[in-house]
Amino acid sequence: MEKKKICWARVLKNISYILFPILVVILFVIVFSLSYPLEKEAIKAKKDYYETNTFAENYAYKIFGSLTTVGSLKQNEKDDAYSYYYMHTETIENNEYVKSINYYSDYIGSNVLWLIIDNDTKKAYTNLDYSIDTSTLENIISKIMKNEYNWKYENEEIQTTVAKLSNENIEYIDSGLTKNSLEIVGNSPTENSNNAQKNNYTIYTSVLDELEYVDSIYKDKVLYNTLRVVNQNLVLLIPVLIILMIGLIPLIINGIGRTRNKDGIALNWYDKILIEFASIIAFLIGLSSLIFFIGINGVSTITNFVLVLSSIGVGLLIIYFACILFFETLVKRLKTHTFVKTTIAYRLYIKIKELMQSIKLTKSFTLYFLLFIIANLICFGIMWSDGFIGFLLTIILYGITFNFLNKRLKSYLKIKSAIYDIYNGNTDVKLNEAEICKEMQDTAKQINDIAGGLSNALEEKLKSERLKTELITNVSHDIKTPLTSIINYVDLLKKEKIEGEKAQEYLNILDNKSQRLKKLTEDLVEASKASSGAIKLNIEKLNVNELIKQVSGEFEDKFKNHNLQEIITFPEKDVYINADSRYMYRVLENMYSNISKYAMEGTRVYTDIFEKNGKISIQIKNVSKQKLNITTDELMQRFVRGEASRNTEGSGLGLSIARSLTELQQGSFNIYLDGDLFKVIIEFEKVK
Amino acid sequence: MYNILVCDDDKEIVKAIEIYLSKEGYNILKAYDGMEALEILKKNDDVQLIILDIMMPKLDGIETANIIRKDKSIPIIMLSAKSEDYDKISGLNNGADDYVTKPFNPLELIARVNSQIRRYTSLGSMVKKEEDNNIYKSGDLIINDSTKTVEVDGKEVKLTPTEYNILKFLTKNKGIVYSIEQIYENVWEEESYGAENIIAVHIRHIREKIEINPREPKYLKVIWGIGYKIEDIK
Numbered sequence: 001m002e003k004k005k006i007c008w009a010r011v012l013k014n015i016s017y018i019l020f021p022i023l024v025v026i027l028f029v030i031v032f033s034l035s036y037p038l039e040k041e042a043i044k045a046k047k048d049y050y051e052t053n054t055f056a057e058n059y060a061y062k063i064f065g066s067l068t069t070v071g072s073l074k075q076n077e078k079d080d081a082y083s084y085y086y087m088h089t090e091t092i093e094n095n096e097y098v099k100s101i102n103y104y105s106d107y108i109g110s111n112v113l114w115l116i117i118d119n120d121t122k123k124a125y126t127n128l129d130y131s132i133d134t135s136t137l138e139n140i141i142s143k144i145m146k147n148e149y150n151w152k153y154e155n156e157e158i159q160t161t162v163a164k165l166s167n168e169n170i171e172y173i174d175s176g177l178t179k180n181s182l183e184i185v186g187n188s189p190t191e192n193s194n195n196a197q198k199n200n201y202t203i204y205t206s207v208l209d210e211l212e213y214v215d216s217i218y219k220d221k222v223l224y225n226t227l228r229v230v231n232q233n234l235v236l237l238i239p240v241l242i243i244l245m246i247g248l249i250p251l252i253i254n255g256i257g258r259t260r261n262k263d264g265i266a267l268n269w270y271d272k273i274l275i276e277f278a279s280i281i282a283f284l285i286g287l288s289s290l291i292f293f294i295g296i297n298g299v300s301t302i303t304n305f306v307l308v309l310s311s312i313g314v315g316l317l318i319i320y321f322a323c324i325l326f327f328e329t330l331v332k333r334l335k336t337h338t339f340v341k342t343t344i345a346y347r348l349y350i351k352i353k354e355l356m357q358s359i360k361l362t363k364s365f366t367l368y369f370l371l372f373i374i375a376n377l378i379c380f381g382i383m384w385s386d387g388f389i390g391f392l393l394t395i396i397l398y399g400i401t402f403n404f405l406n407k408r409l410k411s412y413l414k415i416k417s418a419i420y421d422i423y424n425g426n427t428d429v430k431l432n433e434a435e436i437c438k439e440m441q442d443t444a445k446q447i448n449d450i451a452g453g454l455s456n457a458l459e460e461k462l463k464s465e466r467l468k469t470e471l472i473t474n475v476s477h478d479i480k481t482p483l484t485s486i487i488n489y490v491d492l493l494k495k496e497k498i499e500g501e502k503a504q505e506y507l508n509i510l511d512n513k514s515q516r517l518k519k520l521t522e523d524l525v526e527a528s529k530a531s532s533g534a535i536k537l538n539i540e541k542l543n544v545n546e547l548i549k550q551v552s553g554e555f556e557d558k559f560k561n562h563n564l565q566e567i568i569t570f571p572e573k574d575v576y577i578n579a580d581s582r583y584m585y586r587v588l589e590n591m592y593s594n595i596s597k598y599a600m601e602g603t604r605v606y607t608d609i610f611e612k613n614g615k616i617s618i619q620i621k622n623v624s625k626q627k628l629n630i631t632t633d634e635l636m637q638r639f640v641r642g643e644a645s646r647n648t649e650g651s652g653l654g655l656s657i658a659r660s661l662t663e664l665q666q667g668s669f670n671i672y673l674d675g676d677l678f679k680v681i682i683e684f685e686k687v688k
Numbered sequence: 689m690y691n692i693l694v695c696d697d698d699k700e701i702v703k704a705i706e707i708y709l710s711k712e713g714y715n716i717l718k719a720y721d722g723m724e725a726l727e728i729l730k731k732n733d734d735v736q737l738i739i740l741d742i743m744m745p746k747l748d749g750i751e752t753a754n755i756i757r758k759d760k761s762i763p764i765i766m767l768s769a770k771s772e773d774y775d776k777i778s779g780l781n782n783g784a785d786d787y788v789t790k791p792f793n794p795l796e797l798i799a800r801v802n803s804q805i806r807r808y809t810s811l812g813s814m815v816k817k818e819e820d821n822n823i824y825k826s827g828d829l830i831i832n833d834s835t836k837t838v839e840v841d842g843k844e845v846k847l848t849p850t851e852y853n854i855l856k857f858l859t860k861n862k863g864i865v866y867s868i869e870q871i872y873e874n875v876w877e878e879e880s881y882g883a884e885n886i887i888a889v890h891i892r893h894i895r896e897k898i899e900i901n902p903r904e905p906k907y908l909k910v911i912w913g914i915g916y917k918i919e920d921i922k
Binding site for chain 2: 473476477478480481483484485486487488489491492514518522525540542543544546547549550551552553554556557568577579581582584585
């Protein structure tokens with residue numbers, strides 16, 4: 001659908017391009033014709049060309065011209081001078097001469113044929129081509145007189161088919177041809193007598209039926225006929241043409257730049273160059289058409305009307321092409337909004353703007369540097385004339401310059417350290433803008449804003465974590481109340497001493513599960529608090545050896561029950577860490593209780609405390625009862641336990657809580673699995 | 689026959705407590721919100737202990753305890769699902785003598801009730817013995833070095849000689865934290881060579897004997913990573 005539309009737009013555009021000049025030419029012709037001052041009345045009267053004065057006058061002028069020609073020929077004969085004209089002379093019957101003058105009257109030829117017989121000298125003159133049989137006068141006369149419009153003068157009488165050149169009307173023709181002139185033209189007064197001898201001519205003339213483009217008779221006929229047609233029929237066309245032309249413009253504009261292959265406007269190299277260059281190129285193309293017009297001028301006498309016309313046509317076409325080229329690129333540029341951007345003025349504006357901006361950035365420094373150089377030169381100048389003062393001034397200048405540079409360097413360092421802080425996660429950074437030099441104040445402000453934004457985001461995150469913890473805490477309260485009744489009544493039921501093994505078994509299951517549920521709710525709250533950091537820490541200096549001894553003592557009985565032997569390696573001296581006493585116990589308690597639950601019975605449990613790279617490391621290793629087909633990452637996730645079943649006690653939150661609590665106290669907590677070997681490494685910074 | 693007022697908006701819990709405490713020979717008065725509890729106290733002067741839930745309609749446990757404390761010194765045990773430190777502290781500061789979290793262990797509750805009743809009813813006579821040089825005490829933990837006996841809340845506790853010596857040393861120096869090493873050196877009166885968790889094991893055993901809930905000791909406190917102490921209770 002879209003493609004079809006584009007196709008149509010292009011076709012319409014091209015048609016319009018063809019139609020437009022045609023319309024222009026027609027319009028031009030019409031307007032020209034209307035204003036052309038020729039035979040207005042005749043046109044109005046719808047007369048034939050051959051009835052007009054113009055024709056009569058042209059004809060009369062030609063007749064007059066033939067008389068002049070014959071006159072000069074006769075003079076030449078008399079003077080026996082060299083004849084410029086080519087003459088064809090033949091002796092015909094009755095010893096009469098006929099002199100044929102080929103294409104005399106008009107070098108290009110003539111639409112008027114004529115034969116003049118001098119009855120005194122018995123010589124005949126004609127402009128008929130010698131190719132015509134001119135052996136007898138009758139032949140010539142019949143050849144002439146067979147044309148429709150002819151004119152004959154014999155015995156002082158005119159016989160003619162042209163009304164305006166008849167006996168009665170001939171005097172009014174404004175061409176020099178009068179009855180009188182017929183008798184005297186061509187006769188120069190002789191030296192002997194003042195009165196010239198009158199001609200005694202018999203004249204045959206006619207206008208060719210088929211006119212040729214050789215003289216004004218033809219030209220005027222074309223002109224007159226055109227004018228007649230235009231005047232009578234085409235006046236009404238003017239508004240129609242104008243409307244059509246205006247109508248074509250949008251079609252052209254719409255079609256410009258459309259391509260079948262692409263959406264939007266297609267630009268070629270010509271549309272991308274500067275508009276000024278584009279206009280120069282278009283202008284030069286238009287200018288090249290001059291060759292054709294100059295050609296016309298040079299061959300203005302060429303008889304070939306078609307050649308002249310085609311020359312003008314080609315010239316105009318070139319101009320038209322140049323116009324289209326420029327118009328198209330204009331429209332494309334406007335369509336793609338690149339018109340302004342491709343002007344030299346705009347490019348200059350952008351360059352200047354860029355230049356100004358770059359100057360603005362480094363302006364102050366450039367300015368100060370220039371000032372420094374000037375001041376320095378002045379100081380040197382002074383040193384030339386007065387060494388001490390010059391030296392003093394130089395020192396002062398250097399001092400000021402150092403202070404200037406130092407201030408800026410300090411500002412830069414402040415900003416740098418602020419960025420470093422933010423990079424390291426400290427979002428409490430606040431640069432004091434007053435302490436920053438003017439050039440960097442914007443940057444300082446932006447850094448403050450970034451830090452503020454980051455710390456807000458962090459706060460939001462903490463807030464949402466706290467809300468989550470609160471929610472979990474509240475839910476756990478609501479679970480605990482019914483759980484109290486369950487636990488108590490299960491306990492009471494057990495004391496009722498119900499008969500039957502099965503009843504006892506069921507009661508035990510109820511007891512276990514309700515106890516687990518209790519543990520689970522407690523751990524859930526703790527895990528959520530630990531991971532959201534909603535715990536108040538009471539950090540003190542703890543003795544790791546003491547701690548491990550205490551915890552180990554706490555679990556001694558449980559280990560014994562599971563036939564586990566604990567082997568502790570202490571460092572030679574007591575080592576200390578900074579941590580919260582209570583939560584540190586929670587971490588280790590979780591580890592030890594895990595061991596008592598999951599370690600293989602009859603194995604040893606190793607606890608190593610050692611110092612490494614300024615850190616105190618607590619390593620607890622044991623062999624797992626169950627096969628550990630699980631990754632460490634999975635093991636650290638909440639609710640995941642080493643074994644697939646969930647029948648044993650424990651919530652699966654132990655490791656997660658331990659890790660969260662350790663990390664809250666700025667320690668690290670890692671688990672390593674190697675086959676059935678389960679290893680936990682807890683590390684803290686060493687404290688002296 | 690001592691009268692105990694149990695007040696909780698959950699009737700089943702009140703009933704369960706009644707069953708447990710009746711077996712121990714106590715007479716139970718029941719209330720289901722703070723207002724009811726206050727009314728019962730108004731009518732009945734002969735109440736030796738109150739077990740009070742915190743989250744109750746009409747009048748909550750904290751406010752009820754406050755009102756009771758204005759003119760009565762009856763011991764109050766708070767019973768609540770709120771288990772945060774903040775909640776316990778707020779309960780104890782508002783007139784409660786003890787704080788038990790739900791879900792509670794019935795045996796622990798009974799032990800705590802017995803302890804409070806003993807304290808409230810019979811401890812007055814003990815005060816006289818205070819002058820004896822061979823008696824060390826903290827709160828209701830009393831060590832009589834003449835008879836080598838230990839009493840907690842008026843009830844005698846059997847200890848091994850080592851346990852007794854450790855407890856005596858700590859009670860003598862109540863309020864002061866001692867590390868394992870220090871305890872060893874002071875009790876055995878010889879140099880410690882470290883690497884021993886025997887003291888920690890003894891201390892756990894003592895705790896299991898003298899404390900109602902060894903995980904939340906009242907007298908023998910563990911300061912993890914530092915040492916042990918006997919809390920100085922007036």
